[in-house]
Amino acid sequence: MPSTTPPTRPRPNGRSPRPADSPTEPQADLITLGRRVRHFRTARGLTLDALGEAVGTAPSLLSMIENGRREPRLSLLQQLAQALDVSLTELLTDEPPSRRAALEIALDRAQRGPLFAGLGLPPVKASQKLPLPVLENLVGLHAELQRRATEAVATPEEARRANTELRLERQARDNYYPEIEALAEEMARKAGYTVGALTHRTVARMAEQLGFTIWHVDDLPHSTRTVTDLENGRIYLPPASIPGGHGLRSLALQAIAHRVLGHERPRSYAEFLRQRVEITYFAACCLIPQSAAVDFLERRKREKDLAVEDFRDAFGVTHEAAAQRFTNLATVHLGIPVHFLRVGDDGALFRGYENDGLPLPADVAGAIEGQMVCRKWAVREAFTRRDRAQESYQYTDTPAGTFWCSTQTGTTTTGQFSIAVGVPFASAKWFRGRDTTVRRQSTCPDESCCRRPAAEAAARWEDASWPSARMHQHVLSALPSGAFPGVDATEVYAFLAKHAPSSDR
Incomplete structure (x- = not known):
C-alpha cells in the first residue's frame, strides 16, 4: 500500500x-x-x-x-x-x-x-x-x-589497524588469492614462460601485453621504486646493473600489477596498503607461477624433502620471496598450515603471518609490527649461530604447542635480519631438517620467559646502572601522506617531464 x-x-x-x-x-x-x-x-x-x-x-x-x-x-x-x-x-x-x-x-x-x-x-x-x-x-x-x-586516517595507529585487518583477512583465506593466481599464470604463459626462473625478457613481454615498455634510468625520484608514465606507455625502473637483479623483475611486475588489477588512486591509507599487498602477491605469482611451483612442492613433499632454500633456487628468487610464496601455496595445495616471520637483529617483528596457531606477539589492538619476538624462538636463536650460510632448524615448545622452523639470516644496509618458515610438529615430517636435535622451550607472553631479568641480576644492577637508550628514529617520523604515501609528487612530475618523448615536453 x-x-x-x-x-x-x-x-x-x-x-x-x-x-x-x-x-x-x-x-x-x-x-x-x-x-x-x-x-x-x-x-x-x-x-x-x-x-x-x-x-x-x-x-x-x-x-x-x-x-x-x-x-x-x-x-x-x-x-x-x-x-x-x-x-x-x-x-x-x-x-x-x-x-x-x-x-x-x-x-x-x-x-x-x-x-x-x-x-x-x-x-x-x-x-x-x-x-x-x-x-x-x-x-x-x-x-x-x-x-x-581529517589527516588522522593516515596516523601510525590507523596504519597498524589497517595492517592488522589485512593480516587477519589473509589468515582467513590461507594467504591465497585464486583470482590473482589465475591472472598472473595466464600472463606469464602468454609471454612465453614454461619452467624455472622467470626471465627479464619474459617480464618485458608481459609489460608489452599491456602496451608498456620498460625503461631503466639512473635518476629515478628518490621517493619512488618505480614510475609509470600512463600517457606514453613507459615503466621506469632503476638501472639494470643494480645489484640483485631479482628485485628488478619484482619491481616491474608490481608496476604491471596496478594495471592488470585495475587499481585506481588510493583514497585512504588502508586502500594503499591493500593495493601493496595485491601487487606484491601478483609479482610473486609471476616469479613463481602456481602450476610449476605446486608441481615442484608436491614432488618434494612426496620425497619428504621440502626446503625453502631449494624452492628459492629453483625459481631464482630471494629467500624471503620464496618463503612468502610458500605460505601462499602450502595450505591450499599441500594441506600444511604454516607461519612466516621476518625479524630484525633487535628482535622486533617486521612482518609476520600464521594460520597454524603460532602465538604471534601483538599489542592490545592486535597489531604485530614492531613487537618483540621471544628470544627462544628459532628466528632469534639464528643470530647466535656461527654458521649462517645455510638454513638452520629448530623445534620450539610454546603454550600453543610445538613448532618446527627453518631459518635463514641475511644482512641489509640497516642491519641483520632473519627469515623463518615454520609448521606445527605434526607437519615437520615433510621437511628437510626434521631430524634436528635443537629444541627450545618458550613460555612467552609470560615475561619471566625472556623479558624479565633474573632476580639476582636485577638486585645487583637495577640501582647501579643507567643505560642511555638508542632512539628509534621511525618513532618520531611522520607517516607518509599524499595520494601515494611518501611520494614526492613535485619530483615525480619533473622526472616525467624530463623523460617524456620530445613531442610531449
Whole structure:
C-alpha cells in the first residue's frame, strides 16, 4: 500500500526531518539565517526589543533565531522581512552578509561539532564585542584542528589497524588469492614462460601485453621504486646493473600489477596498503607461477624433502620471496598450515603471518609490527649461530604447542635480519631438517620467559646502572601522506617531464 507520508529532507540544525511540504519549506542554514537577521537588524539601527515589538515576538525568541538555535515559522520570517525592509528571498540567502558574519558562522559551527565537544572546553561566544583578529585566530585554529583530525586516517595507529585487518583477512583465506593466481599464470604463459626462473625478457613481454615498455634510468625520484608514465606507455625502473637483479623483475611486475588489477588512486591509507599487498602477491605469482611451483612442492613433499632454500633456487628468487610464496601455496595445495616471520637483529617483528596457531606477539589492538619476538624462538636463536650460510632448524615448545622452523639470516644496509618458515610438529615430517636435535622451550607472553631479568641480576644492577637508550628514529617520523604515501609528487612530475618523448615536453 503506497505511503501517504510526505517525503522528508534533513534539517540543517540536525533535528528530526520534517515533511518537505511543511509550512516552513523555504529553508536556509539556520546559523546563516540568524546572522542575516542580525545583520539587517543592526543595519536598520534596531534593538531586539524594537524588532520584537514590530513583529509581535519576544526578544528572547529573536535572540535564539539570530544565534541559529530556533527555526522560525514561515509567517514569522515574512514578518521579519517586512520589518527589516528586505525580501524573503534575500533574508533566506545562504551567503553570509559580511566577512565578520562568515567568521562568526564558522566559529559557531566548529564549536557545535564533535571535535570541539571532545576537547571539554567552554565555547567562546561569537558576539560583536569579540575583536576581529581574535575571531580570525579562533576560526583558523579550529580549521587546523579539523585538518589534523581529517589527516588522522593516515596516523601510525590507523596504519597498524589497517595492517592488522589485512593480516587477519589473509589468515582467513590461507594467504591465497585464486583470482590473482589465475591472472598472473595466464600472463606469464602468454609471454612465453614454461619452467624455472622467470626471465627479464619474459617480464618485458608481459609489460608489452599491456602496451608498456620498460625503461631503466639512473635518476629515478628518490621517493619512488618505480614510475609509470600512463600517457606514453613507459615503466621506469632503476638501472639494470643494480645489484640483485631479482628485485628488478619484482619491481616491474608490481608496476604491471596496478594495471592488470585495475587499481585506481588510493583514497585512504588502508586502500594503499591493500593495493601493496595485491601487487606484491601478483609479482610473486609471476616469479613463481602456481602450476610449476605446486608441481615442484608436491614432488618434494612426496620425497619428504621440502626446503625453502631449494624452492628459492629453483625459481631464482630471494629467500624471503620464496618463503612468502610458500605460505601462499602450502595450505591450499599441500594441506600444511604454516607461519612466516621476518625479524630484525633487535628482535622486533617486521612482518609476520600464521594460520597454524603460532602465538604471534601483538599489542592490545592486535597489531604485530614492531613487537618483540621471544628470544627462544628459532628466528632469534639464528643470530647466535656461527654458521649462517645455510638454513638452520629448530623445534620450539610454546603454550600453543610445538613448532618446527627453518631459518635463514641475511644482512641489509640497516642491519641483520632473519627469515623463518615454520609448521606445527605434526607437519615437520615433510621437511628437510626434521631430524634436528635443537629444541627450545618458550613460555612467552609470560615475561619471566625472556623479558624479565633474573632476580639476582636485577638486585645487583637495577640501582647501579643507567643505560642511555638508542632512539628509534621511525618513532618520531611522520607517516607518509599524499595520494601515494611518501611520494614526492613535485619530483615525480619533473622526472616525467624530463623523460617524456620530445613531442610531449
